[in-house]
Amino acid sequence: MKLSFWFLDINTEKEDNRPEVQIWGITEDGKRVLLLDRGFVGSFFAIPRNLSPDEAARKISAIKGVEKTEITRRKHLGKEVDVIRVYVKDPDEIDEVAKRVSKMEFVEGCYGHDIRYSMQYMFEKGISPSGWFEVEVEEEKNRNARVDGIFRIIGDFKRVDKNYLPGLRIMAFHCVLIGEKGSPDPERDPVIAISVLGDDVRTFTGEEKEILSSFVNYISSFDPDIIFSYGANKRDWDYLVRRAKANGIYLDVGRVKSEPHTSVYGHVSVTGRANIDLMDFAEDLYEVKLKTLENVAEYLGLGRPDDIEEHELREMKEKGDIDSIAEFSRRRVYLIREIGDKFIEYAVQLSQIVGLPLDHVASAAVGFRVEWFIIREALGRGELIPQRKEVSAETYVGGMVLSPRPGIHSNVAVLDFASMYPNIMVLNNISPDTYIPPDEEVPQEECNIAPEVGHRFRKEPPGLYKEILRKLLSARKEIKEALAKVEENSAEHKLLAAREKAIKVIANATYGYCGWIGARWYMKPVAEATAAWGRYTIGKAMEIARKMGLEIIYGDTDSIFVKYDTGKVNKLLEEIKRELSLDIKLERIFKRIIFTEAKKRYAGLLEDGTIDVVGLEFVRGDWPKVARDAQKKVIEIVLTEENVENGIRRAKEYVSDLISKMKAGEIPLKHYIIWKEITKSAEEYKARAPHVEVARIMREKGWRVQPGDKVGYVVVKGSGKLYQRSLPYFMVSVEDVDIEYYIENQVIPAVMRVLSPLGVKELGVATGGLADFF
């Protein structure tokens, strides 16, 4: 029979010592199905040297674990080569076999053995997750799984052209874990509550064993396709599994009997379901500095629940106030679900484009998302997949940044090259497979030669990157055109917007990818040449602007800021396009804009009245709220006040008023917290610094502080270095705060940053410091 399904997830298992691919799908009429394939044999490729392919294949066939070999042709960085395809029956042995083959003196190298079995399967069969497929199957009667049907795959897959999702069953969950002291410890602290939200909401409290088994039961009866959480990959899943074990329960939440288990990219897999930790997507929200569930929900316009601190939860628990705890958890499980709704469309599109299952693509870092996309494209071109190599990092020169003209300017136009790096790569055919090593002689007219660095790339044939990027860029263009014709807020619009964003992310990361030493296609000259052409491009654009008599105020990598003169700017855009064959756009116009002496920092007022702050303290997460807010207010005043002197006067008044409030203790403690990330383990720090010292104090008090965590601290009164008088914020009350420090070292620098370019030398306000005394 033919089965048509939407591809949710894939994994491989061993059944009776034989590898089995398991594909989890959903049919048009809402049946959950499991498709099995035991017939697939994994393989890799070996390039022979100094020996005929026949002979090499014969010798390789004799190696233990090799099922069979075949001679075929592939491309190796664009060059056609004879290769031996080596099939290995047991997926667990493929690495070993490849290692043995690599060591044979007639083998130049092995390729593709480090591609996971399930990925090999998808590539070979021409399928990818999060899309619709049709395949010939037979019913499998002797197997058990929690689905509506189990089938053996007996035919080839056919892509079905459907552009919508099946009816997915989606649930969210939220756990309340409370540490007796410090961070909750699965060895000691029981699970207090779990909230689930599927087609109804439940909060399980009481006996831990009951909580956990209710959770398992809920999942098995609701049977979700997607499970949303916030932070569960790092914390909850492992905690729950361990607490379940302590209670003699098996946390059986998959579609076959299984516990959640750690898989690639720090991801936790739940067999047959897509486990999506929304914290992974929150990482992309760079505007949210502290990625708490509450902050992310607020940012996404979902409202903000009451902030409840750890110690408040602990007090609720001690008082036996289970109702408050349940309410806390229930509010959050709703938010998790709503955040999930905001991301699901994007996640599906990303999964389709990258070709990784929904749950994997969510947790994969940008570099791997790009890489899997490239792998799929490369295989389509008959390319071998390079192995990751251990290479040492070599730096190269990047983008060009202009020193700004400090001060306040009016009517400034920002001109941006559209997707500059990707377009430069396409234009010059920059790619690992078109790169010409220095020792190779190629006629100059057949090469594109990078400025400054001199790297050469073949003009023909089109390289891997060129084709990939051309596809992405044109797909994006088409989507943008379609978007303009579709009604906003419609389902179609959402889908297109999500797809457009997913494509943009991949295209823009390709340049960074090729200069990443962990990349399979790492090649420094590729990155270096792209950056060099970028500098050339922006330099040329500025030259043209100058010749036209336009005043250049600033520029960074792919943008130039010029005094806005409509006629000249339009002409400039045309001229640049003509001369450089790259698209440049008038991106925005600032009515007024302030630059300091520093690069990458400015604040401007746009025509629609919004204010854009770039690089300054206001957008930095490691400055306390009191200083950030003050700077924002001062920016608002001086940008919107027509008369600069009036603006300065009002700003000074505002700051003076704020300082009085600070001294009077009217500013809440929260506004004094400085958040900084702990980026490495304690031993690795060479310097004594406030946040490092605070992390140490927290650890002593039973908190788990790991690399990647942010610690919040406050500088308190006392003597000595800052690191000697910084404390975790929860150990401080507002009377302890060193207000002087915050005035002199936080608020004043932040506001002066904006005011000094306007000629303000000092605030002339009573700061309470030594200056006042004299």
Place this chain on the structure above:
DNA sequence: GCTAAGGAGCTACCG
């Protein structure tokens, strides 16, 4: 012995 200058270390930003 004190201080200003400058460098090292660090984090978070821009495009």
Place this chain on the structure above:
DNA sequence: ACCGGTAGCTCCTTAGCG
């Protein structure tokens, strides 16, 4: 576990002073 360019803080060492 995408890149390089950049600012600006805190801590710490050292050159310069006399």
